[in-house]
Amino acid sequence: MxxxxxxxxxxxxxxxxxxxxxxxxxxxxxxxxxxxxxxxxxxxxxxxxxxxxxxxxxxxxxxxxxxxxxxxxxxxxxxxxxxxxxxxxxxxxxxxxxxxxxxxxxxxxxxxxxxxxxxxxxxxxxxxxxxxxxxxxxxxxxxxxxxxxxxxxxxxxxxxxxxxxxxxxxxxxxxxxxxxxxxxxxxxxxxxxxxxxxxxxxxxxxxxxxxxxxxxxxxxxWWGIGLLSVSMSSLVYFLEEGSAHDWFESKLIIACCLVAVFSLAAFIIRELTxxxxxxxxxxxxxxxxxxxxxxxxxxxxxxxxxxxxxxxxxxxxxxxxxxxxxxxxxxxxxxxxxxxxxxxxxxxxxxxxxxxxxxxxxxxxxxxxxxxxxxxxxxxxxxxxxxxxxxxxxxxxxxxxxxxxxxxxxxxxxxxxxxxxxxxxxxxxxxxxxxxxxxxxxxTIARASLYAHVTETNPIAQERLLMVQQGLMAKGFDAASAQQGALANLYGAAYRQSMVLSFDKxxxxxxxxxxxxxxxxxxxxxxxxxxxxxxxxxx
Incomplete structure (x- = not known):
């Protein structure tokens, strides 16, 4: 045109x-x-x-x-x-x-x-x-x-x-x-x-x-249209929902994958003949x-x-x-x-x-x-x-x-x-x-690596923990609550940093x-x- x-x-x-x-x-x-x-x-x-x-x-x-x-x-x-x-x-x-x-x-x-x-x-x-x-x-x-x-x-x-x-x-x-x-x-x-x-x-x-x-x-x-519908539906569902179902840990996702593979092969053969x-x-x-x-x-x-x-x-x-x-x-x-x-x-x-x-x-x-x-x-x-x-x-x-x-x-x-x-x-x-x-x-991999450094033997981690704990106590928290809050803060920081590392990778x-x-x-x-x-x- x-x-x-x-x-x-x-x-x-x-x-x-x-x-x-x-x-x-x-x-x-x-x-x-x-x-x-x-x-x-x-x-x-x-x-x-x-x-x-x-x-x-x-x-x-x-x-x-x-x-x-x-x-x-x-x-x-x-x-x-x-x-x-x-x-x-x-x-x-x-x-x-x-x-x-x-x-x-x-x-x-x-x-x-x-x-x-x-x-x-x-x-x-x-x-x-x-x-x-x-x-x-x-x-x-x-x-x-x-x-x-x-x-x-x-x-x-x-x-x-x-x-x-x-x-x-x-x-x-x-x-x-x-x-x-x-x-x-x-x-x-x-x-x-x-x-x-x-x-x-x-x-x-x-x-x-x-x-x-x-x-x-x-x-x-009709066979081609039917096989197209089955293969594309199962393939898209597999791709869209696989992550939410933990992929091949789910029988439904495995079934969708198998249906997609075999129906797609049958569809290709049908359309070429x-x-x-x-x-x-x-x-x-x-x-x-x-x-x-x-x-x-x-x-x-x-x-x-x-x-x-x-x-x-x-x-x-x-x-x-x-x-x-x-x-x-x-x-x-x-x-x-x-x-x-x-x-x-x-x-x-x-x-x-x-x-x-x-x-x-x-x-x-x-x-x-x-x-x-x-x-x-x-x-x-x-x-x-x-x-x-x-x-x-x-x-x-x-x-x-x-x-x-x-x-x-x-x-x-x-x-x-x-x-x-x-x-x-x-x-x-x-x-x-x-x-x-x-x-x-x-x-998960990055978080495991970071958490391994949040220990009592790590002086940097202990210094950060003590600083946050003192800050919380200055705001009126008792010693036990301040310690729990400091630990949560430290692990939260490690979690966020692990996500950053994941995205950057x-x-x-x-x-x-x-x-x-x-x-x-x-x-x-x-x-x-x-x-x-x-x-x-x-x-």
Whole structure:
């Protein structure tokens, strides 16, 4: 879908139609993607308030996030399949309406089962929004502007997780938690109106999709859809809930892991042999798509791990409120907003490998800076590290998404963007699962090491203990209470320091792991321009 003129039809000869402005198209379809990305993270801030309102336990309330994540990954890979059957624009509009209905119902829900069910509706709607926007932008912008198209898409995808916690914290602090859902309604309605008015499917792409849809209707891949549902549901549950259940100490988690492995293997075999597969896994035979998508998944694993770790560090150890920690993260967002369009403009002038390598080095350097944070660190110490990471992620996202889709035919773009989005989503979930588990593990090791030094034979520990004990006695505590309070203070300080050491170790680990992306650039294949001719959007 670009501004060039396609082959004329009789209707075009009678009444020529002007092309729709590509910037209006971009703005129209960005509303849904941004809302879907924000809703994946905004709820986490409000979980304590929601738990009290619906009377749920700490373990039960996590289903609000898990149900949404499962629903999203179920729809993402089916975007191309649904687009061929019902039309790409129609699928986007239906999913946006479903997302808005789910948002409204979530805001008025009064019980946990109802809220979880409505979050599933929200997730089913959000699942197709991101891949469809990516496909439409690739079809809208001409080949020489593909970098800018992916820059615009990247801003919507990466801004969501960045501003979600900040926005959620502000809403929870100043209004009722239900407004984290209600706020979607006016924004979504504007997006709905703009998509109806300015986004139109190209007749050539629609014609190609209709031919493929006929084969799909004759051979509906029910087995593929069923295996996809089972494998993705069990895999996401395993990743989302594994840490809370102590991983393989839980029979439920073991069962989910086994189901995920075997059903995923069966799904792959089915899709590679089905006459009309619901998910076009054959796209992974394209080396550019495979290499760009895999590296993109690794990038999102590190991105989500960093976005997960830093707010916890600031709130639990530095004493920041949810709003304050969100504001401290804003420099990364602002740097990305400035850097992403610049990278989009210079993308055609530099090798993607150069941009990606620069991004990897910048992100790793930012992680190294964060590995030096301490209990005395303030917002200023965080900002510098985040600025480098913001520039790094900007250098990464644009070339990776452009390279991955560079040789995909335009009528298969929804299939490719659905798989690309799915791998990023799973990469983020894997990053969160691994680093979330390592926090407690590393802290336990560090704490055991520190506690070993809090003994009667350690003069430094005894000096600190005596000083705190005398201070408490000066405030009116008796000798016994002062001694107990001093011990609690000393062990508390050791606990906090162990958490700092754990976080610092994980920040450093994230940077080192990200450097391992550099050798993978050898496998990054890229053909500028892509295989398809420019196609226009009809008004």
């Amino acid at each position: 670009s501004t060039a003129t396609a082959t004329a039809t009789p209707a075009d000869l009678v009444a020529p139609r002007p092309a729709v402005n590509k910037w209006l198209v971009t703005l129209s379809i960005s509303f849904g993607t941004l809302m879907g990305a924000i809703d994946a993270s905004i709820v986490n801030v409000a979980l304590p308030h929601i738990r009290g309102a619906v009377g749920a336990t700490v373990q039960e309330i996590t289903w609000i996030s898990t149900a949404y994540a499962i629903a999203v990954v179920l729809v993402m890979p089916l975007t191309g399949f649904l687009g061929r059957l019902f039309g790409q624009k129609n699928v986007y509009l239906f999913c946006l309406v479903l997302f808005l209905i789910g948002s409204l119902l979530c805001g008025v829900a009064t019980s946990l089962p109802a809220l979880v069910f409505f979050r599933v509706l929200q997730g089913l709607g959000a699942g197709a929004l991101q891949p469809t926007e990516q496909a439409i932008l690739r079809q809208t912008f001409p080949p020489k502007e593909q970098g800018m198209a992916m820059a615009l898409f990247g801003m919507a995808v990466m801004l969501g997780p960045a501003i979600g916690p900040t926005l959620g914290g502000y809403i929870v602090d100043h209004w009722h938690w239900s407004w984290i859902f209600f706020i979607n309604l006016p924004i979504g309605l504007v997006g709905l109106f703009m998509v109806v008015s300015f986004v139109h499917e190209d007749p050539e792409i629609r014609s190609a999709n209709l031919k493929m849809a006929a084969a799909q209707r004759r051979n509906v891949d 089905a006459p009309a597969p619901a998910v076009n896994l054959a796209l992974f035979k394209d080396r550019a798509f495979l290499s760009g998508t895999v590296i993109g998944g690794l990038m999102f694993a590190m991105l989500m791990a960093n976005m997960f770790l830093l707010p916890i560090f600031m709130q639990e150890l530095l004493g920041f409120t949810a709003t304050q920690s969100g504001l401290a993260l804003m420099p990364r967002v602002l740097v990305m907003m400035v850097a992403v369009p610049i990278v989009g403009r210079i993308h055609n002038r530099l090798s993607p490998r150069i941009l990606i390598a620069a991004g990897v080095l910048l992100v790793s350097y930012g992680s190294w800076l964060m590995s030096h944070l301490s209990l005395q660190s303030g917002a200023g110490h965080v900002v510098g590290a985040l600025a480098f990471q913001g520039m790094g992620f900007a250098c990464l996202f644009v070339p990776l998404t452009t390279v991955a889709l560079s040789s995909i035919p335009k009528h298969l773009m929804p299939d490719a963007t659905g798989l690309n989005s799915l791998v990023r989503q799973l990469g983020g979930a894997i990053g969160l699962a691994i680093f979330g588990s390592l926090i407690g593990h590393n802290a 994980l920040f450093l680990l994230a940077g080192i792991l990200f450097l391992m992306v550099l050798p993978l650039l050898v496998f990054l294949k890229y053909k500028r321009g892509g295989p398809a001719a420019e196609i226009h959007i009809e008004a």
